[in-house]
Amino acid sequence: MASAPGPDDPRTVGRYRVTGVLGSGGMGRVLLGEAPDGRRAAIKLVHPELVETEGFRARFRREVALAAQAPPGWTAAFLDADPDAPRPWLATAYLDAPTLHEEIVRRAASTSRRNRVRNPGSAARSGRTSFSATCRPRPSTAACTRPEAPEPSSRPSR
Incomplete structure (x- = not known):
């Protein structure tokens, strides 16, 4: 279940309007977003302190490439990403299901x-x-x- 975005959360990430926060982990926050067509997305937004870590962007680009190639049905569908953004992010389809x-x-x-x-x-x-x-x-x-x-x-x- 999503909680309300905090004051430090962005209003938008890429083309997605941020509507909630799904969680947080070592790599970043997971935001709930909505695309202009109404589809919901889980958006991994990288913690700012990781962005300048040596080798991070290369690793994140690999993660994006792997997510984009993942077979359908066994993972949340890849929607969009920007590994070169000031705060890199990766969006997958939001699965409205229990963990x-x-x-x-x-x-x-x-x-x-x-x-x-x-x-x-x-x-x-x-x-x-x-x-x-x-x-x-x-x-x-x-x-x-x-x-x-x-x-x-x-x-x-x-």
């Missing part, structure tokens, strides 16, 4: 004690897990989206 962490907590709370989720990966098996553009995917940055058709389970329950 893997939220899904694990929800499923654990809704199962009986005997059937609790023991392996975090099993919580996502019945749904697809999509990662936003991040260097270190983790439960708080993975979104559990619903598959088009459920896959039949051939494994017995444990």
Whole structure:
């Protein structure tokens, strides 16, 4: 869930109007933005202190190139980026879905004690897990989206 932008957050990033803040991490803030056509985007806006770090822009350009080449369906779709901006940024489609962490907590709370989720990966098996553009995917940055058709389970329950 997005919080309101702070006084130091930009009003726009590229062509996106900033409408909220999704989170923050070691590389930057993740903002919720809206394109002129109404599509929502998760925008990674790099922390200013990283911009002049030796080799940073080259690494960020590689990240942008990889995000642009990622196959559809298993990652948030690449929308736009400007690695040469004063504050580099990368925009991907906003996935309005619970994070893997939220899904694990929800499923654990809704199962009986005997059937609790023991392996975090099993919580996502019945749904697809999509990662936003991040260097270190983790439960708080993975979104559990619903598959088009459920896959039949051939494994017995444990």
